[in-house]
Amino acid sequence: MNKKIFISGCFDTLHAGHIAFIEEAAMYGEVHIGIGSDETIYQLKGRKTIYSQSERQYMLQALKLVSEVSINTGHGVLDFLPDLVTIKPDILFVNEDGHSPEKEELCTDLGIEYIVSKRIPVKGLPARSTTEIRQECRIPFRIDLAGGWLDQPYVSKHHPGPVITISIEPDHDFNDRSGMSSSTRKKAIDLWQTDIPVGDREKLAKILFCYENPPGSDYISGSQDSIGIVMPGINYLWYDPNQYWPSHILSKTNPELLHWLESYLFLLPISPREPDFDILAKTEIAPEKAQNLAKAADALWQAALSQDLKPFGKAMTESFEAQVSMFPGMSNPFIRELIDSQKHRAHGWKLSGAGGGGYLILVAEEEIPGSLKIRIRKN
Numbered sequence: 001m002n003k004k005i006f007i008s009g010c011f012d013t014l015h016a017g018h019i020a021f022i023e024e025a026a027m028y029g030e031v032h033i034g035i036g037s038d039e040t041i042y043q044l045k046g047r048k049t050i051y052s053q054s055e056r057q058y059m060l061q062a063l064k065l066v067s068e069v070s071i072n073t074g075h076g077v078l079d080f081l082p083d084l085v086t087i088k089p090d091i092l093f094v095n096e097d098g099h100s101p102e103k104e105e106l107c108t109d110l111g112i113e114y115i116v117s118k119r120i121p122v123k124g125l126p127a128r129s130t131t132e133i134r135q136e137c138r139i140p141f142r143i144d145l146a147g148g149w150l151d152q153p154y155v156s157k158h159h160p161g162p163v164i165t166i167s168i169e170p171d172h173d174f175n176d177r178s179g180m181s182s183s184t185r186k187k188a189i190d191l192w193q194t195d196i197p198v199g200d201r202e203k204l205a206k207i208l209f210c211y212e213n214p215p216g217s218d219y220i221s222g223s224q225d226s227i228g229i230v231m232p233g234i235n236y237l238w239y240d241p242n243q244y245w246p247s248h249i250l251s252k253t254n255p256e257l258l259h260w261l262e263s264y265l266f267l268l269p270i271s272p273r274e275p276d277f278d279i280l281a282k283t284e285i286a287p288e289k290a291q292n293l294a295k296a297a298d299a300l301w302q303a304a305l306s307q308d309l310k311p312f313g314k315a316m317t318e319s320f321e322a323q324v325s326m327f328p329g330m331s332n333p334f335i336r337e338l339i340d341s342q343k344h345r346a347h348g349w350k351l352s353g354a355g356g357g358g359y360l361i362l363v364a365e366e367e368i369p370g371s372l373k374i375r376i377r378k379n
Contacts, residue, residue: 003029006089008072008080009098010036011056012049019063024120025093026065032087033060034072034080044077044175077271078102084110091115097172099370100269101338116370138195139188140377141168142181142228143352143361145304146319147297149326150290151222153242158287161294163237163246164301165228166261167377175269178358179351184225187212196230202249205230209245220244232377233258236301252305258376260307266371267352267359270338278329285326293322313348313363320350335360342368 005025011018011033025031036044038053049056053071061069070087072079077100084092084106092107095117107114147163149155168180176182188196188208196204208226223245224237233253237246252258300315324331330351338360339349348363362368 003090004032004087005029005091005093006032006034006080006084006087007093008034008036008083009095010041010049011060012041012051014051014056014059020120021095021117022063022065024117028091028093028115030067031065032067032089033069034083034087035060035069036079037071040072040075040079043075078106081106084112093117095119097269097372101341101370102270102334104370137189137193138170139185139192140196140229140232141170141174141185142166142225143168143374144224144228145234145361146300146316146350147237147293148224148319149222149323150239150293150297151224151237151244151246152220153244155285155290155293155326156239157242158285159290159294160238160240161290162297162301163224163239164297164304165224165231165235165237166374167228167230167232167235169375169377171375172372175358180358181225181229184208184212184221185229188226188229201231201251202227206245232379234261234304234376253378255378257304257307258378261304262374262376264309264312264363264365265374266362266364266368267374268338268342268362268368268371270335270358270360279327282328283326284328289322289325292325293319296322309363309365310347313346316348316350316361316363323350 005028007022007025022031022033035053035056038049041049051059057069057071060066070083072083074080074082089112091113092103093115094103096119099116104114143166145164145166147161150161150163174180174182191208191211205223205227208230209221209223212226213220227235227237227246227249231249231251233251234257235252236250238248240247296315296319300312300319303309303312303315335351342349342360342362345366345368346362346364350361352359352361359372362371367373
């Protein structure tokens with residue numbers, strides 16, 4: 001019991017799941033906790049904490065199983081890195097949602113043992129997680145599977161084409177700034193509080209699009225964001241040149257098709273975009289590149305309808321590469337290294353959304369270690 005165990009997290013709205021997590025960590029040794037600062041959590045989540053960093057530190061320090069609680073001094077997803085070097089723990093202990101290849105690689109470099117929680121339940125008590133507590137809001141997130149950027153006139157003017165989206169149930173506490181339309185979702189929450197109301201889905205998507213982009217907006221958020229959130233299932237959105245709204249929308253909610261998609265899509269967490277990230281820097285948009293993006297999106301749609309996995313994955317990769325050719329900032333050496341490490345498992349890959357960061361989406365026949373599964377909104 002002389003080993004030093006380090007765990008890091010937000011620990012806002014402290015609940016039984018947190019306590020069970022700490023109890024499990026204490027099975028390995030002396031528990032040291034690093035909590036995210038108020039500033040860091042706001043940058044990552046886009047929301048303020050319920051309790052300040054001082055209150056969270058006080059509550060955790062009061063637990064008899066906890067040896068020490070400090071406020072992480074770094075920034076971003078790995079805000080605990082400077083403290084990890086200072087504290088020199090024997091083990092970094094994380095939960096399933098907090099697991100990432102970056103953290104595992106960091107521990108390998110520093111000679112620290114890396115353990116992912118087994119989520120040992122407390123007998124007689126319901127399992128709790130912050131994600132579950134937040135699920136009273138059922139407004140979905142959105143993933144674009146292919147064609148993202150063709151909903152922007154400065155891209156579609158070079159070549160028309162489709163964007164393929166799926167509406168994702170909020171089963172996980174997905175990070176903000178991760179390319180899953182979290183900013184549009186916040187506008188939807190402002191409008192509708194807890195769920196998409198009953199009514200004509202395309203009209204509701206137009207309402208959300210207009211609400212997010214009032215007259216005088218300097219930047220127009222693409223309409224695939226509002227459509228992808230509001231329209232259930234998998235959606236084919238066709239954009240004519242220079243148009244903000246698609247000329248036609250095809251939606252498929254066939255349970256067999258959606259189950260097929262859910263079975264082979266995996267989200268591997270990576271760092272979300274930094275607050276000052278500028279995806280529009282150094283763009284290289286050209287007709288041939290926009291045409292490649294449109295062709296890849298069409299190919300993915302056809303592969304999805306026929307439930308043909310390898311062409312589906314190939315089209316997703318081609319869509320991603322077409323995006324990167326126009327927006328080089330979407331990729332970097334770390335992302336390429338991560339993709340290379342998964343190529344032996346996956347038929348295809350792309351980043352969530354078109355803004356870079358957040359999650360690497362993989363098409364694979366077997367579950368990807370450390371990845372998240374998704375549920376597609378059915379109706």
